[in-house]
Every structure is written in C-alpha cells, then in structure tokens.
Amino acid sequence: MDLIVERKRKVSGEIKVPGDKSISHRSLILASIAEGVSKIEGLLEAEDCLSTMQIMKDLGIKIEKTAEGSYQVHGKGLDGLEEADDVLDCGNSGTSMRLLTGLLASQDFYSVVTGDHSLRKRPMQRIIGPLSRMGAQIWSRKNGLAPMSIRGQKLDAIEYTLPVASAQLKSSILLAALKSEGETIINEPAVSRDHTERMLKGAGVEIDIEEDRIVLKAAEKRKLNSFEIKVPGDISSAAFFITAALTADEGELLIKNVGLNQTRSGFIEVVQAMGGEISLLNKKDQGGEPTADILVKASDLKACEVSGEIIPRLIDEIPIIAVLAAAAEGKTLIKDAEELRVKETDRIAAVVSEFKKLGIEIEEHPDGMTINGPVEVEGGIEVESYHDHRIAMSLAVLALRTKKGLTIKGSEIINTSFPSFEELLASI
Numbered sequence: 001m002d003l004i005v006e007r008k009r010k011v012s013g014e015i016k017v018p019g020d021k022s023i024s025h026r027s028l029i030l031a032s033i034a035e036g037v038s039k040i041e042g043l044l045e046a047e048d049c050l051s052t053m054q055i056m057k058d059l060g061i062k063i064e065k066t067a068e069g070s071y072q073v074h075g076k077g078l079d080g081l082e083e084a085d086d087v088l089d090c091g092n093s094g095t096s097m098r099l100l101t102g103l104l105a106s107q108d109f110y111s112v113v114t115g116d117h118s119l120r121k122r123p124m125q126r127i128i129g130p131l132s133r134m135g136a137q138i139w140s141r142k143n144g145l146a147p148m149s150i151r152g153q154k155l156d157a158i159e160y161t162l163p164v165a166s167a168q169l170k171s172s173i174l175l176a177a178l179k180s181e182g183e184t185i186i187n188e189p190a191v192s193r194d195h196t197e198r199m200l201k202g203a204g205v206e207i208d209i210e211e212d213r214i215v216l217k218a219a220e221k222r223k224l225n226s227f228e229i230k231v232p233g234d235i236s237s238a239a240f241f242i243t244a245a246l247t248a249d250e251g252e253l254l255i256k257n258v259g260l261n262q263t264r265s266g267f268i269e270v271v272q273a274m275g276g277e278i279s280l281l282n283k284k285d286q287g288g289e290p291t292a293d294i295l296v297k298a299s300d301l302k303a304c305e306v307s308g309e310i311i312p313r314l315i316d317e318i319p320i321i322a323v324l325a326a327a328a329e330g331k332t333l334i335k336d337a338e339e340l341r342v343k344e345t346d347r348i349a350a351v352v353s354e355f356k357k358l359g360i361e362i363e364e365h366p367d368g369m370t371i372n373g374p375v376e377v378e379g380g381i382e383v384e385s386y387h388d389h390r391i392a393m394s395l396a397v398l399a400l401r402t403k404k405g406l407t408i409k410g411s412e413i414i415n416t417s418f419p420s421f422e423e424l425l426a427s428i
C-alpha cells in the first residue's frame with residue numbers, strides 16, 4: 001500500500017494517541033500468568049499486540065473484549081499455561097518473541113515461535129545465551145534466528161550483566177526467572193524501559209528496582225495477583241505528532257494523556273535541547289506510570305548531540321529525531337545507537353538512504369548519523385518504508401514540510417503499532 005502525504009505548513013488540534021505498545025504487551029502476558037481476572041483498558045489494538053494476545057489464547061488463556069481497547073484476561077497463574085497445538089506466530093513483533101521465549105522456557109511443555117521475514121532475521125542469540133545458562137533448552141536456526149523451538153523446564157536463577165541495554169532481553173530473563181526459586185539479579189549497562197519490573201511489583205512480586213540493577217528476590221513459590229490497568233498513550237507514537245507540530249510554520253497541538261516514564265522520555269529532553277516549545281500539563285500518576293498532556297508549538301529548532309545514556313531512553317524515536325534534525329539549524333550528531341541496525345530494519349541505513357534521495361545532507365556512521373539542516377526538501381517522489389512502521393511514519397511526517405509531498409511505499413506496516421496514524425495525521 002502507498003500513503004501519499006502532501007505539504008502542510010500549519011498543524012493544530014487536540015488528539016489522543018493509542019495505548020503504549022510496551023505496556024500493552026506486558027499487560028496481556030502478566031495478566032495471563034496472574035491469578036484470576038485482570039482488566040485492561042486502553043490496550044493498543046495493533047498487529048504487534050494482537051500477536052501477543054493470540055499467542056496467550058493459543059496457550060489456553062481466555063481473553064474477552066468488553067469494549068474498544070478494554071479486555072478481561074482470565075489468568076491461570078504461573079503453572080496454568082497449556083501447550084499450544086501449533087506454531088506461535090509473533091508476526092513483526094520482537095517484543096512478543098523475546099518476552100514469550102523467556103516465559104515459555106520455564107513452562108513444562110514444548111513450543112515453537114516464529115515471525116515474519118523481518119523478525120526471522122533479528123538476533124535471538126542475545127536471549128538464547130542467558131536463558132541457556134539458566135538451564136533452558138532452546139533450538140534456533142543458524143546464528144540464533146527464529147523459528148525457535150523451546151522444550152520448557154525448571155530453570156535456575158541467574159546473575160547476569162546485559163551486554164546491551166535492552167528491555168526485551170531484561171524482560172525475557174525476568175519472565176523466565178519467575179518460576180525459579182533463587183534470587184535473579186540483572187545488571188544493566190544503561191537504564192532501559194522498566195515497565196516489566198514496575199508491573200511485576202504492582203502484581204505483588206518481590207522485586208527491587210535500582211538504577212541499573214534489578215533483583216528478583218528468592219521465593220519458594222511466586223504468585224502474581226490479578227490487576228486492573230489503564231494503559232497510557234504511547235510516547236513513541238506521540239513523538240511523530242510532536243515533530244509534525246514542531247517542524248510546522250505555525251500552529252499548536254495538544255496531545256492528551258501520554259506516558260512519560262523516565263526510561264522512555266529521552267525524546268522530550270532532545271526536543272528541549274533543540275529549543276522546541278513543549279510543555280507538560282496535567283501531570284498524573286496512572287497505575288504506577290507518570291502521564292501528562294503535551295502541548296507543543298511550531299518552533300525554530302537548533303541542532304544538538306544525541307548520545308550516551310539517553311540512547312536506550314529514546315531508541316525507538318531516533319528515525320523521527322532525524323526528521324527534527326533535518327529541520328534544525330546546524331549539524332545534529334546521533335551516536336552510540338548501533339542497536340538501530342538490528343531493529344525491524346537497519347534504521348541507520350534506511351534513514352540515510354531515504355534522506356539522501358530527498359537531498360538532505362546526511363552522513364552515515366557505524367553507530368548513528370550526522371544531519372546538517374535545515375533543508376528545503378523538494379519531494380514529489382516515492383520513498384521506502386523498509387517494512388518498518390517507524391521509518392514509514394517518520395517519512396510521512398517529513399513529507400509535511402516538503403514542497404511536493406511524498407508517496408510512502410509499503411505503508412501498511414504502520415498497522416503493526418499505530419493503525420489510526422493516517423486518520424490522526426489528517427485530523428491535525
């Protein structure tokens with residue numbers, strides 16, 4: 001499918017972005033292994049989370065939809081999952097595959113997980129390594145690629161230092177460790193999103209969350225209590241609209257109820273460093289996650305450096321930060337972001353290739369890029385999504401400030417995280 005986006009120099013309105021993707025996955029998984037009925041509101045009903053939902057159903061969990069975004073999950077406890085009678089399909093979702101492989105490694109049955117052509121190329125050795133050290137039996141294609149088969153069994157606790165700041169890896173180990181008895185300790189090289197830890201704690205699991213160290217306390221038998229959760233709006237989805245408003249010539253946009261967990265809000269800090277006019281209003285705590293309404297105005301932006309510890313706190317926002325950089329005065333340097341090369345596509349290569357096509361001054365580095373702005377982009381051409389939702393949406397936002405608009409090829413991939421993107425973009 002193609003998405004055609006035309007020039008638009010005024011952006012304004014009031015919108016709500018859909019529920020947070022990371023929290024939605026975790027709500028479904030943790031509710032399934034909790035005791036009794038959990039209620040989820042504001043769940044992201046996009047392909048990635050629907051893959052997780054279908055897999056939990058395949059593992060014998062009853063999940064009922066009660067209204068749009070509202071679900072009741074009939075949790076069966078840590079020992080209640082049942083062997084599925086077919087392969088478990090994670091689609092495009094790395095979060096589903098990595099978290100569920102951890103969970104399934106300790107379940108007393110056999111599972112096979114697979115995904116689409118992009119997910120089958122993504123590195124799984126990073127989870128197979130530590131899970132195997134815990135005693136897990138996992139077989140993969142060469143070099144740790146899916147499909148993977150898992151013969152679940154009793155696992156040992158582990159102390160593990162993550163080689164990369166990855167919340168998917170951290171969560172995979174934590175889910176695997178839930179049925180082991182000893183104390184599991186995870187050390188992080190830099191802080192990554194902490195939703196799994198927060199939600200486990202909220203469900204009554206004894207877990208200490210320190211800055212770069214997580215301790216799942218020893219327990220003979222753990223139990224998760226059922227819970228009720230209202231999923232806040234996804235900051236990673238809001239980032240596209242924040243950028244659309246900041247890079248417009250005029251207008252102001254209000255985005256209601258966005259999750260602003262410190263481990264996810266690096267993008268807001270970058271916007272502030274670039275001189276973007278952004279205010280956080282109506283700050284609240286929503287079920288253990290900080291939220292606010294975000295008011296953003298068309299701004300004159302200046303270049304900045306994005307590197308170091310902030311990278312894991314904005315890892316998914318780097319393609320859209322590149323769009324901000326193309327509109328900002330000066331050279332923006334993004335570095336320490338080699339993880340981008342193993343996302344849904346190689347996001348460094350994808351951004352560099354499409355920006356070059358558009359005449360934007362961009363230089364590729366092994367771990368990032370330098371962009372020299374601002375650039376008047378002519379447009380009027382086709383650009384590629386690389387089967388990556390965040391590349392497709394970033395190019396759609398960039399199109400708003402081109403002279404002749406852009407046609408984004410393969411835009412159906414946006415449905416993996418943000419099915420209402422096109423409608424919302426048209427509304428502002």
Ligand code: S3P
Binds near residue numbers: 022023167193339
């Ligand atoms: C996610 C963690 C991040 C992020 C992904 C969602 C999660 O991946 O890029 O979109 O929900 O845990 P990594 O753990 O690979 O950094």
